[in-house]
Amino acid sequence: MPLEPIALETLEKRGLGLARCEDVVVARDGRVWASDQQSACAEILADGSLRRVGAAGGAPNGINMDVQGRILIANFGVYVGEDGPLQRLDTGTGAIEVLASDVDGQRLTACNYPTVARDGTIYCTHSTFATPWHKALDGRTDGFVFRVTPGGVVEKLADGLKFANGCALDADEAYLYVCQTAGGNVVRFPVEADGRLGEMEPYGPVLGTFPTAQADPDNLPTPADMADWPYTDGCAFDVEGNLWVTLPAANKIVAITPAQEMVTLIHDPTGTLMNDPTNVSFGGADMRDVYFGSIATDYVLKGRSPVAGMKLAHQR
Numbered sequence: 001m002p003l004e005p006i007a008l009e010t011l012e013k014r015g016l017g018l019a020r021c022e023d024v025v026v027a028r029d030g031r032v033w034a035s036d037q038q039s040a041c042a043e044i045l046a047d048g049s050l051r052r053v054g055a056a057g058g059a060p061n062g063i064n065m066d067v068q069g070r071i072l073i074a075n076f077g078v079y080v081g082e083d084g085p086l087q088r089l090d091t092g093t094g095a096i097e098v099l100a101s102d103v104d105g106q107r108l109t110a111c112n113y114p115t116v117a118r119d120g121t122i123y124c125t126h127s128t129f130a131t132p133w134h135k136a137l138d139g140r141t142d143g144f145v146f147r148v149t150p151g152g153v154v155e156k157l158a159d160g161l162k163f164a165n166g167c168a169l170d171a172d173e174a175y176l177y178v179c180q181t182a183g184g185n186v187v188r189f190p191v192e193a194d195g196r197l198g199e200m201e202p203y204g205p206v207l208g209t210f211p212t213a214q215a216d217p218d219n220l221p222t223p224a225d226m227a228d229w230p231y232t233d234g235c236a237f238d239v240e241g242n243l244w245v246t247l248p249a250a251n252k253i254v255a256i257t258p259a260q261e262m263v264t265l266i267h268d269p270t271g272t273l274m275n276d277p278t279n280v281s282f283g284g285a286d287m288r289d290v291y292f293g294s295i296a297t298d299y300v301l302k303g304r305s306p307v308a309g310m311k312l313a314h315q316r
Contacts, residue, residue: 006290013299019037023279026315033065037060039053040054040056040096054089054094060076061079064115066314070091084126086100113234115169129142139182160200166178166234170237173191176189177235208247227250230250233246238308243255275296290305290309
């Protein structure tokens with residue numbers, strides 16, 4: 001199927017009432033979950049209502065699911081001045097388990113997004129140690145990737161990233177792809193036979209143009225000013241190998257094709273409906289339901305993709 005743009009007016013709001021709904025994960029059975037600062041995660045029920053589960057503290061951010069149906073939560077605790085560990089939620093009991101609270105003796109404060117390999121290894125990004133967190137958008141390189149092995153060993157795998165954000169494994173699990181928010185791009189790491197990561201390389205172009213002027217608190221930029229800002233956030237693959245990437249400042253969803261070219265899929269120039277999109281997730285019987293999270297709205301957006309999403313480990 002061709003990778004065609006999605007009309008903005010075809011998107012619908014789901015899960016009204018969510019708090020800081022950074023991300024969505026769709027279970028194998030079709031149940032839809034969103035990160036939610038008022039709990040840990042909230043199930044978005046068929047009638048549109050919410051079933052809130054757990055109490056994660058901090059700021060639940062990127063979420064994913066293991067093959068047992070438990071939700072992995074990267075907690076961006078620095079957002080509210082707290083620690084930011086990698087957690088796991090039992091959706092049946094609401095119990096929260098901490099999988100990683102420190103790496104190499106450093107307390108985790110800004111876990112951002114987890115993804116799961118077929119063998120159960122969890123790869124997770126940590127954005128920065130900057131306080132406040134947005135200082136890291138200056139291009140500093142204190143972001144990193146760590147893993148939690150199926151046996152529970154926590155190990156840093158790669159560092160030197162400019163605000164490590166969303167991440168994704170490709171269909172063959174040959175590479176781990178990571179959004180560098182402050183780099184305005186995506187980089188990738190080859191996955192070695194032992195699950196460790198090789199050397200970082202850029203994947204595709206810088207996805208826009210950085211602002212040239214310093215921020216002026218008395219004259220904030222408008223959506224029109226930010227329409228080409230390349231700050232990346234979340235990403236996900238479709239079955240054709242296109243890597244969908246959210247650009248929150250630009251209110252835009254783009255894709256990097258297998259030829260490493262950028263295609264714009266959705267753009268809301270005013271930010272009226274799609275405001276600050278932070279993650280993209282696929283689900284549904286045909287994997288063509290697509291969801292976009294946002295920390296700036298009290299809802300997620302649901303649409304129909306022209307191409308099926310790639311199934312994640314928990315959806316296979």
